[in-house]
Structures are given as C-alpha cells and as structure tokens.
Amino acid sequence: MNELRVTKSRIMRNFQVLVILLVVVVSGAVLVLHPASVMLVLALVAGLVFMFERPDLTIWALVIATPLETFGPVTFLMTKSAKLALASVAAAILYWNSTSRRLGDADPYRWPLLLIVTSGFFSTLLARSPWSSLTGLASILIFVLLYQSVRMSGLLVRKGRDVLQVVMWLGSLCSLLCLAQSLFGYDGLLGSPEQRAMQAEGVVDTFWPGIERGSATMNGPSVAGAFCAIGGVIALTRALVFRRSRFPMIGVALFCAGGVLATFSRGALLGLLAGCGFACWAMEFLSKKRLWLIGAVATPLIIVSVAAEDVRNYLRLGSDLVSVSESCVDAWQATRTILARHPVFGIGFYEFREFAQGIEGVSDTPLHPHNGFLKALVEEGPIGGLGYLLYVASFLKTASRGTRQSADESLRWLHGTIAGVGVSLFTQEVFDANLTIGGSSIAILFAILLAVQVPGLGIGCKTPSVAGHLALQT
Numbered sequence: 328m329n330e331l332r333v334t335k336s337r338i339m340r341n342f343q344v345l346v347i348l349l350v351v352v353v354s355g356a357v358l359v360l361h362p363a364s365v366m367l368v369l370a371l372v373a374g375l376v377f378m379f380e381r382p383d384l385t386i387w388a389l390v391i392a393t394p395l396e397t398f399g400p401v402t403f404l405m406t407k408s409a410k411l412a413l414a415s416v417a418a419a420i421l422y423w424n425s426t427s428r429r430l431g432d433a434d435p436y437r438w439p440l441l442l443i444v445t446s447g448f449f450s451t452l453l454a455r456s457p458w459s460s461l462t463g464l465a466s467i468l469i470f471v472l473l474y475q476s477v478r479m480s481g482l483l484v485r486k487g488r489d490v491l492q493v494v495m496w497l498g499s500l501c502s503l504l505c506l507a508q509s510l511f512g513y514d515g516l517l518g519s520p521e522q523r524a525m526q527a528e529g530v531v532d533t534f535w536p537g538i539e540r541g542s543a544t545m546n547g548p549s550v551a552g553a554f555c556a557i558g559g560v561i562a563l564t565r566a567l568v569f570r571r572s573r574f575p576m577i578g579v580a581l582f583c584a585g586g587v588l589a590t591f592s593r594g595a596l597l598g599l600l601a602g603c604g605f606a607c608w609a610m611e612f613l614s615k616k617r618l619w620l621i622g623a624v625a626t627p628l629i630i631v632s633v634a635a636e637d638v639r640n641y642l643r644l645g646s647d648l649v650s651v652s653e654s655c656v657d658a659w660q661a662t663r664t665i666l667a668r669h670p671v672f673g674i675g676f677y678e679f680r681e682f683a684q685g686i687e688g689v690s691d692t693p694l695h696p697h698n699g700f701l702k703a704l705v706e707e708g709p710i711g712g713l714g715y716l717l718y719v720a721s722f723l724k725t726a727s728r729g730t731r732q733s734a735d736e737s738l739r740w741l742h743g744t745i746a747g748v749g750v751s752l753f754t755q756e757v758f759d760a761n762l763t764i765g766g767s768s769i770a771i772l773f774a775i776l777l778a779v780q781v782p783g784l785g786i787g788c789k790t791p792s793v794a795g796h797l798a799l800q801t
Contacts, residue, residue: 382424383482385417386775390493393772394501394554396546397519403546411466411766414473422476434478434781435725440471442714443764446673446707454675463676463706466766470774477778487741487779491561494772498558499579502586505541505551509589512539519544533591541589545768552587552595553755553762553769559583560602560747567612568740594758602751609730610743655697655758658683662696662705673708699756699763718764722749722777729780745780749773 389410397403447464454460477483483490504517513522513531522542525531531540531548540548543555559580566576587595607613661683665674674682679695679702696702704712726746733739752762752773761767 382417382420385413386421386477386482389414389417389771390490390775391497393494393768394497394551395544396550396768397521398544399519401519402521407766407768410768410771411469414771415469418469418473418476421480421482422472424480434475435721436474436718436777436781439714439718439721440474442710442717443467443703443707444471446711446714447676450673450675450707450711453672454678455681456678457675459677460675463765466676467764469766470764470770473771474774474778477775478781481782483775483779484782488737490775490779491565491741491744495558495561495565495579498555498561498583498586501543501545501551502555502558502583502589504543505548505555505586505589508541508543509539521546540591541586543586548590549592549594549755549759550762550767550769552590552592553598553752553759555583555586555590556595556599556602556751556755557748557769557772559587559599560606560751561744563603564606564610564740564744564747567607567610568736568743592755594755597757598751598753598755601754602747602749605726605750606730606743606747609727609746610739611731658695658697659701662698662701665705669705669708671708673704673706673711676706679705695760697758697760699753699760702760715764719753722753725780726750742780745776748776 392406392410395401396406444464444467447467451457451460451464508517508531511517513519513526518526522531525542525547526539531542533540542548542551545551545554562576562580562583566573566580569576584599587599604613661679665679665682696705700712700715703715707714726742726749729742730739730746733742749763752769756762762769763773764770
C-alpha cells in the first residue's frame, strides 16, 4: 500500500514538472503577442508572490480585472496578454504548493477538459500555421491549469460568497458605464481610443439615432452584455435567498438588466433570462403557484411590449435571420463548408478567418463560428466537439446536483448562483464563443467560479465533505 502511494506521489510530481514546463511554453507563446506588458507583469507577479507568499492575491486581481479590457491607452491585446501571464504564474505556484490533491478524485470536468486539450494538441500539430494555433492551445491550457490549481488548493472554499459579491458590484459598475455610453457615446473618459475606432467603423451603431451600443471597458458590446448579465443573475439569486437584502438586490438586478439592454446584445439578454430561470429552478423557487404568478404578470407585459414598434425593432421581430445577424449567418455558412472539407481533424486555433476567406457566399470574414460547439468542432475536430458537449452536460449535472443537495442557505445560494451564471454563458455561446473556456476575461472568471463550485459538491444533510465543512463556516 505504501509503495502504491509512493508511486502515485512520483507520478504526481512528474506531472507537476510537466505542467510547469507547459506554463513556461505558454508564457513564451504569449510573450510573442506583447512582450513588454507580459514581461512586466511576470516580473511584478513573481516578485510579489514570492515576497509575500500570497498567490491568492493574484486570483483576486484576476477577478477584479475581469471587466478591464480596454481603457485609456491600454489596449485589449495588452490586457489579455497580462491576464494570461498573471493566470499562468498564479496557477503554477498554486498547483505546486497544493496539498489537497485528494480533491482531484471528484473532478466532474476531468474527462471533458482532457478531450478538449488532447484534440486541441493534435489539431495544433496538423494546423496550417502551428505557431498561430499554439496561442489558442496555450489559452486553453492556462484555463485548465487555473481551474485545477485553484480547486485543488481549496484557496477560495471559504471565499465563494465574497467572489460572487465582488463580481456583482463590478457588473453594476459596468451596467452604469454601458448606460452612459449608450446615451452619450464614447467621447472623453467614456471610451478608449480602441472603442472610438470601433465607433467610427459603425460597430456600435443602432437603429435609433443618437443611441449607441454600450461596452463599458470591455472589448465589445456582446462580452459587456455577458458580464452585466452575470451581475444580474447574482443579484437576483441573492434577493431570493437572503430576505434582509431582497429589495436592494432586486434593484441591482434590474439595473444590471438595464446594462444588458444598453449593449443591444440579444444573446446576453437571452442568457440573463435563461440563467435566472435555471438558478430559480435549481434552488426550487419555481413552485406551481409562483409559475402561475409569473405567467399572469409576464403575459400582459409581453403582449404590450410586442405591440410597441420600438420593442419589435430592438428584438428584430419579423426580420429574417440574415438581416438580424449577417455575421453569424456568414460564420455558420463558412463553418459548414470547412467541416465538409475537414471532417476528421480540426483546422487549429485562430485559423478560421484564413480558411473562411474565398468561400462563396460569405461576404464578411468572421473570426470564429459564433457558436461554442461549432467553434470546438471546426477547430479541434469531432473529439473537441464531443468534449464541449460533455463539458456542458457535466456543468448542468454538477450545478443542479450541487444546488439541490445544499442544506445550508449560503451554500445553496453559492451553487445556485454559479449554476445560473454558467447557464447564462452557455446560452450566449449559442451565438458567440470563448465565454466558458479559453483565455478571455469571462472564461478566466468562469474557471475560478468552477474551482469554487467543485470542492463544495456533496455537501448536504447526510455526508458533508471536508471542503463542505470549510464552506459552511463562510
């Protein structure tokens, strides 16, 4: 028995060395994108972490910096490179120092993530431009390493509620900025040079003169809408669970919903509704009486709203799919052609635009297929697509089980809220991508939330786990 433990320990130690080497490779790949900012961040992070022995500070920095993507002279490329470097260093140190390795036996996302990483590795080897594809693979590796290291360290087991509250207030601030940009534009302090360039290109135009799509300090209205929707889900679930703060939290939820509307992202709006609905169902708030009440209130509101011309224009009711979202239709058409030409192996990461060029009937050249599953399928092949579907299924199963088995009020809110946030993002990925896995700010935040979710599984009235006892002390 002891020999078996020693063997497992050696295997784990060798695996750690491999992970550290991967982080070095990833950091090198990211350095190519923006050397100055990444090197500066790496030096600062390494110095602070080793000086204060507080890698948890870097995780909090990643959470707080989620909505900061482009502001002032700082560009999106700079912030993304810095966040990936920050995440890789923090994850490597946490993984190396982690002692709670037994928590890895209950990882519900092990196989989906393994399939995604494996298929991404082989698609990168076979890609037309392996070095370009390597940056996409690096982003996924950082995502997986960050999730695994934070989960296994148990760093945020007692801080899950704090993380959600910080994200909620950040979502409120983003909503405020989105509303301001929608009304007053991107001049002055309301926008960065990058955002004003998008404004000049007509990216943020709407069908209402003088009204523009808000994007806060994020790289586009869609991702800003996703973050505002996360804030709305957190506020609504908190209002349902904790009665003392019910009315203020309902106000915050409505304010975040206003921020979503200001982005004119219908995917984010649909994600907000789906996330709130799933969270309420998982936390068993949707009794028959409440469903009848919701139906009685919502039906006349929907009828009156649909009758209004402005609402029909906002939702694009009565419009054909091409006029509603030409870029999505072009992306899906290009995806269909690429899959027909490459049915077995994926084309690799960041190769979609090059392959889509010249396809007949595609007027615009999209960056990705505008769908999470199609993106995995076209970039990583059938194995990657299967991994993505298993990833979604594992999340839904884990989220519903964790929420319904939570006896403690705080723990039920924690699991129910993460369930709603995940469903909101997966719903928006029907029309978008890179929100639940990869190197985007939202994906990095989601990796941290998954790391908060998993250690608390199995915490109920019967057999609470060790992580559960810690979480119940929150």
